[in-house]
Amino acid sequence: MDLRNPFGLKDGQIVMIEDIPQSMNGQRCGCVCPACKDIFEARMGEIRRHHFAHSGKGCSETNAYIAGLYMLLNEYLSSGQPLYMPPVIVQFDLSEYYYLDETNVRDHVRILSRSKDEKREIVLYTSKYVQFTASKIMTDSDNKPVALLAAVADKRLAIRITPPDTVCKRSSASQYEDYPTLEIDLSDEGERIQNSPKSELFKYFMNTHEIYHWVFNPIIEEAFPRVIMRSKTYYDAAQARIKKETEERLAEEKRLEEARKAAEAEKQAAEARRLEKQRIAAEAKKAKAEQEKRDEARRIHEETGGYISGKIGSRYITKTLDEITEKRPYSNILIEFSRSNFEKAISDIREYKQAGVSMLYTKMCFISLAETAILLQIYDELKSTEPDTAEVLEYLMDKSGIVYK
Ligand SMILES: [Zn+2]
Known part of the structure; x- marks a missing residue:
């Protein structure tokens, strides 16, 4: 990566390359690397972007950049300027199928710094500015900065900087130890950092709100009782609605089934009536035929005086x-x-x-x-x-x- 580092260190203070007058080009700038403290030279040519570079072998430009960034922020806080704290918004899940309690609430809440869906949020604290009384840079075993720990009274806040994505590959900031952790997201601010004097960057830290994000804050636990209550209320209402809908559906199914059975029974009854009518008609026809046969026999019997009652010749x-x-x-x-x-x-x-x-x-x-x-x-x-x-x-x-x- 052809990184151009704008951070130098002079008399224990961060100096941006934009703060160096042209007359102090090269080693005349009197700066050292913020990371390895090797001698820097200011490179302020006509063509290439102004930057600092190790005059000797030194460390990597990335190291120098990130160390400079943390030191700049540390200076900002140490100078007594207040830091913007975004609102603490607790976002939580609402479900028709489960509700939250003490055992699972942690798995279903997230901390937000900007509202997304008010129905599923509790604003625990509104935004504010905090003036810290102490701050120091925390480093890992390679002595690389990983967070800034700021303090006021007995409160501690970890601040993690996401550097411009031109400096190193972007990765989301994570919680620092057990401290409330705030991210300052500078991933899109490579150009601004490169081209701004220190005073401009301090104003930028002061006035820009969208770069501050909560990564973690145990204070959200204060909202848990309310989250649990709202989850239960939502669940109960949803369950009542589901139960009602299920009952209505079952009742409708039952009504349809009964109507179907009634129609089937009526159909069978109609068929039975038709068959009965047919049977009665057949019996009547048979009875009538028998009666006619008897009448004919009687008529013949009467007409023949009782002796001839059939066909002659038989x-x-x-x-x-x-x-x-x-x-x-x-x-x-x-x-x-x-x-x-x-x-x-x-x-x-x-x-x-x-x-x-x-x-x-x-x-x-x-x-x-x-x-x-x-x-x-x-x-x-x-x-x-x-x-x-x-x-x-x-x-x-x-x-x-x-x-x-
Ligand atoms: Zn260095």
Whole structure:
């Protein structure tokens, strides 16, 4: 890194290269390295940026730069100028699913120096200026500065400087031991430091607020009871809301399920009613058909005087004809039969009337030759046109001994 160091040390005080008049170029500046105390020379040429450089081998420019930076700030504090302290803001997590208590609150709080989201913050202290009565540079085992420890009364504050990122790679400042630790972030201020006299830099330290950040301050514990309370309040409200929403959702699901079941039951009931209606209709139809069959049988029975109740010519009718001829074999009344009388009797038979059968049978038992001729004539006609009626006639002729074949 082609670092140009603007910090020199003269008579125990930091001198910025901008404070050196051109006339004191080179070793005439009378400065030494802030880190290794080797002799410095001021290099204030026309082209390159003004800076100090070791006249001999010396230490590294980075060492010199960082040592100079801490010494500058130390001088600022020692000169009685107050340091800006940003507000102490405690930022905390709020969750619907857990709340904070003494055991976990530390894992869920952060210290802020500027407000980000007021809902999750407690401003513990507002900003202020503090005038320190003592300060000293703390170094590591390599004698490199790592923090500035400032004191007022019995209070201590560690200050860590983040140097310009042109000096060394940026890394976030960390807590120094157990002290409240403030970072002064100069990562973007390489140019300003390079080009400013010491008085300007002191004004800059005084008036610029955004470079100060809290890294750590145990004082935030004062806010823990309030953080815990707000976390619990938030959690309780969220849980109540979640519970209410869950209950409403379950109630809605239950209502939908019941409506679905009711609709299903109604559908089944409707189907049952339809089937019952169908069954009743089928039974009624069957009953009606049976009734019609019975009515028809009764009508035939009544019309035939109870002897002929089916189709003439069937075996059943033959049997009832037997009954007729056995029950009423003869009559004493002789009826004169013309063709029209025969036809009247046959018409009755055709209409299933027992009167016709019995009348014809009675006559046929005492039939004359002329009448036999008429009867056979009718029989011949009926054989081709009405075989059923002819069959009844055949039976009657068999019974009464008339030869017709
Ligand atoms: Zn040096």
